[in-house]
Amino acid sequence: MARCTTTLVFVVGLLIMTGCSMTQSIPEPESPGAELYLKKCTQCHGLPAPQRHTAEQWDHLLVMMQSFMDKKNLAFPEDEKKLIKDYLHRNAR
Numbered sequence: 001m002a003r004c005t006t007t008l009v010f011v012v013g014l015l016i017m018t019g020c021s022m023t024q025s026i027p028e029p030e031s032p033g034a035e036l037y038l039k040k041c042t043q044c045h046g047l048p049a050p051q052r053h054t055a056e057q058w059d060h061l062l063v064m065m066q067s068f069m070d071k072k073n074l075a076f077p078e079d080e081k082k083l084i085k086d087y088l089h090r091n092a093r
């Protein structure tokens, strides 16, 4: 029984640790822009780090991603795009 508890504590600790490192890997994790970015931009691939591209590159990439989403019939409304764009501009390379 004691062994079970130890394993449980270990697993829960591991979950908390990985949870933290995931939120720390992107800037402003609590902001609405970051939350939307996490939700919208992981539907087809992993999350690209905002620092990977410059603001101009992000503008171009967002147009590209918009057309990928259109093709898949995934909604990407203007207000969401603006929120993500602002977020990426603040944290771009």
Ligand code: HEC
Binding pocket: 040, 041, 042, 043, 044, 045, 048, 061, 062, 065, 068, 069, 072, 074, 084
């Ligand atoms: C409908 C699916 C889909 C969604 C949703 C999507 N992407 Fe993509 N994304 C792709 C595909 C497909 C590629 C690969 C394009 C290629 O390599 O030609 C890609 C590639 C990328 C790349 C890598 C480009 C490079 O330099 O190699 C970035 C950065 C990116 N997406 C950002 C985003 C962001 C930001 C969002 C959210 C707004 C997003 N994606 C949402 C389909 C999607």
